[in-house]
Amino acid sequence: MSGDPASKSTEQFLHQTKELCIEALQGNPSGLDSAIAHYRGALGGNLNLSSDAHSQLLGDLANALSMRFQQQGNRADLACALECHLTALALRPLGHPMRIITLTDFATALLIRFKEDGTQNDIHLAIDNFGAALALCPPEHPIKWALIMSYASALLSRFGYCGDAEDLERAIKQYQAVIELSLPHECPAPLSILANALQLRFQRFHQLNDLELSIQHSCTALHLLPKNHHDRPQILRTLAGGLFERFHQQGDADDLETAIKHYQAVLDLHSPGQPYHTQTLSNLADVLLARFKHQGNLLDLDLAIGHYRTACIHSEGQPDHGVHLDHLGNAQFLRFSRYGDIAYLHRAIEDFTLALELHPLGHQRRSAIMEALANCLQVRFEEQGEPADLRGALSCYDHALELCREDHPRRPFILKKIASTLETSFVHYNSLAELNRCISCYRKALELYPVIHTDRPIALNGLACALLSRFELLGNEFDLDQALLHCTAALDARTLGHPARPTSLLAMARIRRSRFLPWDDSKKLDVIFEQLRTAKETCQPGHSSLPDIHAELSTVLFLRYLTSQRSMDLKEAFDYHELSMAFGSGGIWPAFRASLCWVQIAETFRHASAVDAYRTALRLLDRCVTITKAPELRQQLTKRHAELALDAFSAAIRHRQPDLAVEMLETGRMLLWTQLALHRSMLDDLRSCGEQGARLADDFERFSHQGSRRQSGRESPQHYRELQKQRDAVITQIRGLDGFSHFLRHPSYADVQKAATEGPVIVVNASQYLCNAVIIFTTGQPVLVPLPKVTLAEVGRLAELFKDIIRRAGDPDPVRFRERQLIDLLTELWNLVVSPVVDRLLPHTPKGSRIWWCPTGKFAVLPLHAAGLYQGKSSRPFAPIAMSSTFAAICDSESTEGIDMLRNVLPLNYTMTRVAGVDATYENAMCAIREQPWIHFASRAEPNFDLPFESCFPLRDKPISLREISQALAEAERLPEFAFLSVSHGSGGKEGHEVMHLPQALHLAGFQSVVGAMWAVDEEISRRVASTFYHSLAVESKGVLNCSNTAKALGQALKMVGESIPLEQSIAFIHVGA
Secondary structure, X not given: OOOOHHHOOHHHHHXXXXXXXXXXXXXXXXXXXXXXXHHHHHHHOOOOOOHHHHHHHHHHHHXXXXXHHHHHOOHHHHXXXXXXHHHHHHHXXXXXXXXXXXXXXXXXXXXXXXXXXXXXXXXXXXXXXXXXXHHXXXXXXXXXXXXXXXXXXXXXXXXXXXXXXXXXXHHHHHHHHHHHHOOHHXXXXXXXXXXXXXXXXXXXXXXXXXXXXXXXXXXXXXXXXXXXXXXHHHHHHHHHHHHHHHHHHHOOHHHHHHXXXXXXXXXXXOOOOOOOHHHHHHHHHHHHHHHHHHHOOHHHHHHHHXXXXXXXXXXXXXXXXXXXXXXXXXXXXXXXXXXXXXXXXXXXXXXXXXXXXXXXXXXXXXXXXXXXXXXXXXXXXXHHOOHHXXXXXXXXXXXXXXXXXXXXXXXXHXXXXXXXXXXXXXXXXXXXXXXXXXXXXXXXXXXXXXXXXXXXXXXXXXXXXXXXXXXXXXXXXXXXXXXXXXXHHHHHHOOOOOOOHHHHHHXXXXXXXXXXXXXXXXXXXXXXXXXXXXXXXXXXXXXXXXXXXXXXXXXXXXXXXXXXXXXXXXXXXXXXXXXXXXXXXXXXXXXXXXXXXXXXXXXXXXXXXXXXXXXXXXXXXXXXXXXXXXXXXXXXXXXXXXHHHHHHHHHHHHOOOHHHHHHHHHHHHHHHHHHHHHOOOHHHHHHOOHHHHHHHHHHHHHHHHHOXXXXXXXXXXXXXXXXXXXXXXXXXXXXXXXXXXXXXXXXXXHHHHHHHOOOOEEEEEEOOOOEEEEEEOOOOOOEEEEOOOOOHHHHHHHHHHXXXXXXXXXXXXXXXXXXXXXXXXXHHHHHHHHHHHHHHHOOOOOOOOOEEEEEOHHHHHOOHHHOOOOOOOOOOOOXXXXXXXXXXXXXXXXXXXXXXXXXXXXXXXXXXXXXXXXXXXHHHHHHHHHHOOEEEEOOOOEOOOOOHXXXXXXXXXXXXXXXXHHHHHHOOOOOOOEEEEOXXXXXXXXXXXXXXXXXXXXXXXXXXXXXXEOOOOOHXXXXXXXXXXXXXXXXXXXXXXXXXXXXXXXXXXXHHHHXXXXXXXXXXXXXEEX
């Protein structure tokens, strides 16, 4: 349009400008911009405008600006529109015939802004202005119908935001009024919206009549519309939603099928990108998911997942993207739960994590998504044992709890889940603090649950079990009494026929068994048998509690056998014990827990069956470690039960089975040291043996975990027997591989005797029941050496005293005083432990023979090799204690004194690779370790006594760990023969755990023979010992270095150094290995 607007009549100008707005509505945005410009020009120009014309221009400009805001999103347009409406409203006072229009337009603009940013005052003002317009509008007014519809729509919007049911009631009445005013062809739109409002009221008050009316109105609207009408998809969606809701209420499959048909019809009418297409995809997925749950057809579940995934793709960048991710996560978790494909669990966690990012702090759905993510992480922990998942689950639950008000209905549920997660963590980490918090959370949940709430018995049962665990840990009878009280309440709530009643019966049986005392009448066990057998009979085949029930039956039968000595009880106990392992659902864990109970009961009764109980427990511990995937949890498991082998050794000695004592001790210590040292399992080693090894490891793991994962309730005993057969077949194949003939086999006494080929092996064991020593020769039974004056507490006292002396080695205390303390301790060790052993050795061992000390538990801290009667300057009793043409020396400092010393004492025909100064890099050190069979470490060490193979040697660029050295030795071109640790390092280790010193760790890493210090020594002293050692070795080996002479060379070196170094420094050096 051209020309000066001021030169035209007002009527012509308004007419032409409205045509531009119509063009904009028909898809020409530039027309809308031109119209707005002309409106503004007219308002700011010289047109002689009347008050009515001025108000009309303002109203038209405001509507055009609102239209452009909805197209382009410029908030300035919407703000300007609202100002124009207010000005126009002032020009149209009460009584003005156009005031109704202005009030309506102003309310509509306010409603647009409310939907944009949710300002509560806007929706209140919009409703007030719609109401005011409606009050002024006579029945015959042409906008009466549309005004009522807009008013009702605003009321529905406020109901959705504020939740006031009064707004919903008023909206429904308004829609009903519109229908009464409408002709039949005008009814479909209000009928459809009324149907939607009635569904909302049904969701609030659950009156089935509202749902029926909603479906009826949707059907009527659909019948009145032509098939190609643009409102048809919306009415189909409303009808499908009503039918789906009625299916939930009444379970009629026809409603489900019809809902699917209608949603599919909507998708056929809506192409991607059109309004409601994405939401309809999600709605259809919801219904397909319901049909899967109803009929079990996997195709429905996969279709639902596909639709959710498509909805996520189409909604990316949109406000509802997080909602669709949430739905997709739930569907993928359901697929994993039903069919066990772990990939779907991983995807569910990814979806929930992304959804969480799109629901920021303060969003009402954030807590629910946190719960869903936590649940997935907890399940993945149960499947794969990754500790990070357990910690993540607990963190998510804690965060969800923070988002819940004290009166929020989900708060007790979240507290219950936190308690359950903490209980799981306690099982693996044995943390009393976590168990205490678990009990506290269960109690808080019970305070919030109504008495009749269906989840209350779960919390009662969980609290009872947690209190029982604390009783077993601390022995407080009050916890046991409280456990009985809460378990009784849970049983009262779970009446006969309740699916969870067997779980409560099992808990009650455990509590009552814990209350049974050795002197009680065995008839007290009858009620426990009755509860367990009732629990067993009420379980469906494949019930997840069956292995635990069988294990508890075996324990109670064993207890009755010890009190009544009925042989049938023992036989039946063994039968149930085997059944607990052979019937799926993680049966190995209940069987292991039962075997520990057997141990405890047998020790209480001082019965010989304790030996079999220990042997079974160690065998099952080995299997539990093998199927535990996470290295951290394998280590926690072996550390937690580190004393099991020590007590087993003691039990076998007490019951006169010394050879079995040695076998069980070796089994348990191999488990502990393997996990301490390598942080690996046998499966890790198997996977490193090429393609076949990796395949067999995967097969073994798959069959093991299929037999130990959570059940769906449909598996039969035959299913698990078949899995066991397949697992056994894989084990047979594994044992056929080189180096794996002993896979899952425990060492025999004959295997252990081979270690005594070079000299007798002395095992010194400290147990809570008995402390003694055993001497192993290459032939014959082990020779028992009683240590009647030694107790576990005494060994602990000596260990702490010795560690204190060593810790003060660098202090300015008088040296003679510290040495006097050390001599007193070594003398006490001689009198209590070493002298009785030597007395038994002398008749069988030539003087000067090599001997091998094998201290266990707290004995491992003590310098048994240095014990003796120190009476004069030359009285230090050094005896023998536990080559190649090239040599390597590693040093990280600028000083090369330690390496130069080697050159001076080694035979001239020996070459030496130096890794020192600027060349002391990670790569150079690794290369030397791979290529050279003899290594001298002159670099200081940083020990890690909790994870010994994470101990490291700092170098120029980065440290090299024992784990990496072990890997390098496995790849070495030649057999790694010898290592000398000429280093300074600390000493330590956690209380109660056997300590692995650096020389022992290096031996396990792969070196045949190692010499080094058990604790920190002075660098100059270390160099002198090393120099003397290599000189003695060269003399002893007659110019050809041989690692079989290293123990003898160390003994000679320490004699030669003698009184010139402090006692605590000289006794630090030990020999480990061949």
